[in-house]
Amino acid sequence: MIYTVTFNPSLDYIVRLDAFKTGAINRLKYEKILCGGKAINVSIVLKNLGVSSIASGFTVGFTGMEIKRQLKDVFNCSCDFIELPQGNSRINVKIKADSETELNGQGPNIPQEAIEALFQKLDGLKKGDFLVLAGSIPNTLPNDIYERILKRLYPKGVSFVVDAEGKLLLNVLEYKPFLIKPNNHELSGMFGKTLKTAPELIEHAKILQRRGARNVLISRGGDGAILITEKGDCMTAPAPKGKLINSVGAGDSMVAGFLAGYLSSGDYKTAFRTGIAAGSASAFSDNLAVSKDVNSLMEQIIL
Template identity: 60%
Template sequence: MIYTVTFNPSLDYVIGAEKLEPGKINRTTRENIYPGGKGNNVSVVLSNLGHKSKALGFVSGFTGEALEKMLDDFGCYTDFIQLDNGFTRINVKINAGEETEINGQGPKISEEAIGKLYEKLDVLTKGDVLVLAGSIPNTLPEDIYERIMARLDGRGIRIVVDATKDLLMNVLKYHPFLIKPNNHELGDMFGVQLETDEEIIEYAGKLKEMGARNVLISMAGDGAILLDEHGKVYQGRPPKGEVLNSVGAGDSMVAGFVTGYLNTGDYEKAFELGIATGSASAFEYWLAEKEDVVKLLKKEPELYGL
């Protein structure tokens, strides 16, 4: 089973407008509401590609109920912990020539609720996949990722971590199966500005030396680079297309990579499917569906288990 954890999920109110003028009434040209949060994005795309996953995290209020129903409609299992305060946040994503985001705070998460999450994670067994994705709200311990990975260490669980700076650096000692910083985040981790693919590969290698098994570096329009656990380096450029939305593209890449690896056991195919899936989401107004991904693959979809 694949599990995803989203510590501060959301409903994403995604709107388009001709332009955004502060201080004035602005009219939308399109609007949708989607389940949000990096782990939830991964779960939705996994479902679109044929893999059921169980979404974990914390929800509250009427917005939490709506979130769970939406994820269920997208074919995801959910096992959220219900909080007794506040409501699941609403994030506003505005595309009016450029992307603007207004993200809510979310409810307070108690020690008791954290304990319930640990109990749910304790059922994971060898061969399961756990995706830890995104930032953590300020009501959670700063080392929550470390606590989870220490608790599950040595049990043969393949853990994927998509987080920034210290959240990521501090878990490398637990040998995550996959980490996915982008090129800018990679530079920030080491206090350098990375200009070339060679520099990116060099510093991604340092993350491997520190414990990561596989390092996937996303580079937006410049594609991605993978350093796999066998020492091979893969580089790929994205297919051509009009970028309509960048929200969730990185999460889609993670879902595509996990799908490709589980289907084939081949890192090259996982990498190729990751790039195609991330690009497919960028070329849509929301997360990619299977047919969107298949259109961008350079090889027959059967080779990726699709």
């Protein structure tokens, strides 16, 4: 089974307009409210590709209830969130006009008892299970929460997928995550230098691999992606052709596509192609990737 953990899930209020002007009344052309969070997006796209998972994390209040309702009733996902004692799950505003602007809420306080409740849930994972940890953490959580979880579950033989930035990612490499997915900017940030070319990205991805990561998937936006596998293979592919509509969730969709492709085939080449197609399908749509669009885009990806 695949388990995903979103520490600070949200309701995303997504709006579109021709131009966004500060200090003025702006009339919307499009609006939608969707449950959000990187690992939640992974669960949704996995389900769209026919793979079940259990979404977990922390929710609270009327916004938390709506997050769980959408996951169950709209996206047909299983979830097992821990309900916090007070507050509300955050609301994020995504403004899409001549440029993209985001206003992200802080989220609720997460007490120690809730953290312990999460640990107890995760203790039920076993060898053969996958655990997806994705995204930043709220300031009410200890900054080593990723590391504590992997250290706790590593002896069980759980396969970890980690999509995070900076020290959140670097500090868990010793626990040999099955997959990490930095984008080119995040990889640059980890090494304190600008990495632009494919050879530069590959060189530094291999450093992360030597530190413990089994497979490193680098998303490069419109420039495609790179995969360095635990078998020593290095694959590169351009992005499929299409119109960028929504970049939110594209990286999460790539993670979900990679997992779905790998679990269906046991083959990293298939996983890589499915990951690129899923990420692109989300980028080319108002919504997260669905199977029909992923299959169509895969025809463009030739390694």
